[in-house]
Amino acid sequence: MLKIQNIDKLSGIDTPFYYYDMDLLQETVSRIRALSEKHGIKAHYAIKANSDPRILRLISAEGLGADCVSGYEVQRAAECGFAPSEIIFAGVGKTDSEIITSLEIGIGCFNVESLPELEVISSIAEKRGVKAPVALRINPNIDAHTHKYITTGLEENKFGISEFEFQKAVDFLKSHAETLDFKGLQFHIGSQITDVENVFKLECERVSEIVATFEAMGVTIKNIDLGGGLGIDYEHPDEGKVADFDTLFGTIAKYLQHRPDQQVHIEPGRAIVAQCGSLISRVVFVKDGQKKSFLILDAGMNDLIRPALYDAYHFIENISSPDGPSAVYDVVGPVCESSDVWGEQRELAESHRGDLVAIRSAGAYGAVMASNYNLRPFAKSVYSDELK
Ligand code: LLP
Numbered sequence: 109m110l111k112i113q114n115i116d117k118l119s120g121i122d123t124p125f126y127y128y129d130m131d132l133l134q135e136t137v138s139r140i141r142a143l144s145e146k147h148g149i150k151a152h153y154a155i156k157a158n159s160d161p162r163i164l165r166l167i168s169a170e171g172l173g174a175d176c177v178s179g180y181e182v183q184r185a186a187e188c189g190f191a192p193s194e195i196i197f198a199g200v201g202k203t204d205s206e207i208i209t210s211l212e213i214g215i216g217c218f219n220v221e222s223l224p225e226l227e228v229i230s231s232i233a234e235k236r237g238v239k240a241p242v243a244l245r246i247n248p249n250i251d252a253h254t255h256k257y258i259t260t261g262l263e264e265n266k267f268g269i270s271e272f273e274f275q276k277a278v279d280f281l282k283s284h285a286e287t288l289d290f291k292g293l294q295f296h297i298g299s300q301i302t303d304v305e306n307v308f309k310l311e312c313e314r315v316s317e318i319v320a321t322f323e324a325m326g327v328t329i330k331n332i333d334l335g336g337g338l339g340i341d342y343e344h345p346d347e348g349k350v351a352d353f354d355t356l357f358g359t360i361a362k363y364l365q366h367r368p369d370q371q372v373h374i375e376p377g378r379a380i381v382a383q384c385g386s387l388i389s390r391v392v393f394v395k396d397g398q399k400k401s402f403l404i405l406d407a408g409m410n411d412l413i414r415p416a417l418y419d420a421y422h423f424i425e426n427i428s429s430p431d432g433p434s435a436v437y438d439v440v441g442p443v444c445e446s447s448d449v450w451g452e453q454r455e456l457a458e459s460h461r462g463d464l465v466a467i468r469s470a471g472a473y474g475a476v477m478a479s480n481y482n483l484r485p486f487a488k489s490v491y492s493d494e495l496k
Pocket residue numbers: 154157175198258260295296298299300335336337338375376377378379414418472473
């Protein structure tokens with residue numbers, strides 16, 4: 109069960125709100141830092157998963173870099189303590205102003221996703237009299253065996269440069285060495301990968317081949333970035349509190365062929381922040397139907413869209429009166445959409461109006477994807493260390 113110290117202090121806070129266990133976040137980030145040092149692999153936190161300034165400051169203080177997908181994220185990362193040289197910027201649709209802002213901030217690398225983008229970055233760098241650091245995001249055409257909306261490494265996905273354009277990209281880099289400082293290759297095949305060893309082994313083998321192909325074309329690959337994707341245990345949030353970073357780092361160390369002068373990078377997002385966050389909500393009504401009972405919460409799909417958008421599972425528990433007899437409910441939100449359902453036929457402690465309910469593993473892709481649909485305000489954030 110979710111353990112909240114001084115839970116009484118929560119009673120005056122308006123629900124719904126996001127609750128962040130800062131000790132768990134610290135434990136997770138410290139583990140990554142230790143594994144990074146052991147294996148010489150540099151981790152960049154994918155800040156799209158959660159860009160809360162307090163969370164970013166804790167992560168940057170541990171020396172991780174940042175992986176960003178908009179100019180706004182680049183700015184936020186720089187404001188929250190990430191060294192500019194440790195910020196990388198990916199995304200298929202970078203605008204001119206986002207490119208200019210990132211050059212001014214002095215980011216470490218643009219992960220370029222197409223040839224037209226390479227041309228635009230080169231011409232902006234030329235006009236400004238600077239050299240832009242670039243890596244090519246490669247589409248390796250491998251299946252990550254995850255949800256189709258979060259699979260990114262197949263040729264039919266919009267991401268990255270595919271094999272048929274490798275030669276053209278290399279020719280362009282060679283002929284624009286004055287404006288483009290070529291750093292290496294970047295990959296990302298998908299998210300919420302749970303078959304960690306097999307899927308990342310496959311990625312490492314494919315990446316090793318692609319790196320060799322590029323070097324055979326006469327460019328030096330200094331950085332190899334394998335992207336994010338490490339999954340978490342949504343069903344048992346208390347068992348798998350810290351994601352399986354050991355297997356991820358171990359698999360890369362074992363299967364990625366690289367020279368000592370090549371720096372390996374990863375970009376985990378979800379695995380760093382998901383388990384430290386819960387969406388805390390109150391039971392508004394218990395509504396008995398003829399066939400089933402509904403537990404109607406004051407948190408809705410506008411606060412956390414994953415169940416409605418991806419059919420995603422989040423563990424739900426009553427944290428006010430967890431020990432009584434259990435009951436089965438369809439747990440739903442208040443939003444006027446039939447997809448505003450937290451979970452059907454869920455067994456949890458018998459619940460009453462006013463009880464607090466935790467929707468677990470909500471620290472990643474929760475608050476950042478929230479909206480004001482139905483004019484509902486954004487849920488606030490509460491941090492465990494504020495309750496001590
Ligand atoms: N690097 C790149 C280039 C990415 O596109 C992503 C995620 C990551 C790193 C971080 O991946 P992670 O370690 O978090 O799996 N909203 C969806 C997830 C979208 C992921 C998009 N890209 C969800 O709620 O499941």
